[in-house]
Amino acid sequence: MKARGKMAVGATTLSFMMMLTACGSDTGSTTETTGSAAPSGGAAGAKGGKQVEISFANWISVEDGTKEAYNQLIAEFEKTHPNIKVKSIGIPFAQFKDQVLVSSAGGNPPDVTMSNQNFTPAFVGAKIADPLNDLLGGEMMSDIVDGSKAGVTFDGKVMAMPWAPHPSALFWNKTLFKKAGLDPEKPPTTWDEMIQDAKKIAALGKDEKGTPIYGIGETGASDSYTGNMLLRIAYSYGGKFVDDQGNIVYDQGTALKDALSYMKDMIGGKISPKGSMMSDLRPMFATGALGMIVDGDFGRTNFRNMSGKGAEFDKEWGVTTVPVGKTGKSETFFTEHQLVVSAGSKNKPEAAEFVKFLVSKEAMGIYHKLNGVMSSRKSIAALPEMNEDTYSKVFNEQMKSASPLPATNPKFDNAMKNSTDMIVIVTEGGKSPDEAISTVVPKIKELYKK
Structure with a gap:
């Protein structure tokens, strides 16, 4: 937004x-x-x-x-x-x-x-x-x-x-799964499976109307919700934002780097659209231009309305828990x-x-x-x-x-918005995840000191 x-x-x-x-x-x-x-x-x-x-x-x-x-x-x-x-x-x-x-x-x-x-x-x-x-x-x-x-x-x-x-879960489009040669009744259960499925769906290219088809929708807009979703991805790779004392540890270990590499792969490879807000991705899923999306429990009503098909659209999609990542559990946040x-x-x-x-x-x-x-x-x-x-x-x-989002600091919302700069740096600026992290995370740490 x-x-x-x-x-x-x-x-x-x-x-x-x-x-x-x-x-x-x-x-x-x-x-x-x-x-x-x-x-x-x-x-x-x-x-x-x-x-x-x-x-x-x-x-x-x-x-x-x-x-x-x-x-x-x-x-x-x-x-x-x-x-x-x-x-x-x-x-x-x-x-x-x-x-x-x-x-x-x-x-x-x-x-x-x-x-x-x-x-x-x-x-x-x-x-x-x-x-x-x-x-x-x-x-x-x-x-x-x-x-x-x-x-x-x-x-x-x-x-x-x-x-x-x-809580956000994974919605998948059964029609696109079938067109991509995937089992429409078998959503991915692991992070690696999700990535491979997304790439196969994106390989479909365009639909009969010439509309591009994407495998998965990850937010890339400069807003705090995108920051939340980047953090969710980092959690799937085993990361944390703050330690028990409230100190920012987002740049420690490899989780944030892995999350940014994933975003660069998805957006740079046109597996996910660039710079999108959730308000962009939801109608794309509802109209068959997006194979998967991680969204909240209000998704069903939104997709029914946006598709123009009402409850009949339920036959074309399914929902499952977020695929298991490096931590061995389905990582998501209460949004x-x-x-x-x-x-x-x-x-x-x-x-x-x-x-x-x-x-x-x-x-x-x-x-x-x-x-x-x-x-x-x-x-x-x-x-x-x-x-x-x-x-x-x-x-x-x-x-x-x-x-729960690690949001007890009053500056958390601003920190999440600032963190989206890392996505822009790796997907549009041609920089490495390490360069993005070294540029942005020190600014977030300084923000938390104010």
């Missing part, structure tokens, strides 16, 4: 701050969306029986794949909590972190904000996030999947509630959606009620049905309705080996 120009960011930030202080109309870059009107009543969490309005900064209300789930979630919450009304502040993902930081610093924080494992450290560092241990209670805290909980715990306090864990209650919120009890609802069995049932997302709560993840098919079982299995 590419950064916009300073004027555009400034304008959208101003719009966001204005919307937090007063109800307004759609500004284009941010949207205000509310659920259906609800009558006053005696719902839990409302002060003195009067209606309370809480603001919710999020990106799911402005993304086509999740708008319907968002609308149903808000409608259900306001129906069951008639004294609490939600004013939604929809912000495009690429602008999200900066706008929340600016508005909160200006004294206008949303009551609840979406987050992820890149954004939360920045929100904690800026003292925007309020500890949730007491607000949500011990029973809720003990119900969080261990890997997710580790990623939101700072100095012993849970600073964000994991919502949807989004999860999280929920933060703002430290500056004047409606913390109501904000907590909203968070509790969004991670409840009822809400996750809606979200899972419409978008295939899993739950970060142990009790809900184990429910039969969350394991009703092979798709759900794969992602629940992937959660067992998923790691």
Whole structure:
């Protein structure tokens, strides 16, 4: 997701701050969306029986794949909590972190904000996030999947509630596998098999319309998500980003070098497209131009919609855990959606009620049905309705080996974006992985010292 120009960011930030202080109309870059009107009543969490309005900064209300789930979630919450009304502040993902930081610093924080494992450290560092241990209670805290909980715990306090864990798994296109002479029902189980399968698919060249066919899609854009995915690849080669003391050890050993060699091989060899964002790769997979992609549990809904074939497209692809690499296990991260209650919120009890609802069995049932997302709560993840098919079982299995991103430093998101320069250096600059590492990693280490 590419950064916009300073004027555009400034304008959208101003719009966001204005919307937090007063109800307004759609500004284009941010949207205000509310659920259906609800009558006053005696719902839990409302002060003195009067209606309370809480603001919710999020990106799911402005993304086509999740708008319907968002609308149903808000409608259900306001129906069951008639004294609490939600004013939604929809912000495009690429602008999200900066706008929340600016508005909160200006004294206008949303009551609840979406987050992820890149954004939360920045929100904690800026003292925007309020500890949730007491607000949500011990029973809720003990119900969080261990890997997710580790990623939101700072100095012993849970600073964000994991919502949807989004462990990444491997999707493969059965049609392209068959055309490449591969068994369409046999996805790769090892890293080396995945590379060989990708090369065979890319060797198909172009489809009947002249569209290039790629074997696998690896992100190469200059954004923090690409940095996360490079780190995931390095983990498959046995690497680490930081040691137990938080010191950067990304350049130690051969894992990062191996990961960059893999990226150079895939992108330089036209096995994977160059400079792509996930928003580029997903429609390529959905239209048969990409043999494999590592993506989250919302993939099924996205691919159905993007293909134009709906559920019929399910016959053309499969999903499996990420192939085993050098470590001997399926390496992936929780790239999860999280929920933060703002430290500056004047409606913390109501904000907590909203968070509790969004991670409840009822809400996750809606979200899972419409978008295939899993739950970060142990009790809900184990429910039969969350394991009703092979798709759900794969992602629940992937959660067992998923790691939290090593993101406790507030500069982690910036570090991940900076690390993408290494991909550019080896794929476009013609330099070696060693040269890329020696150029970029010292800058990341310096960033962490500031």
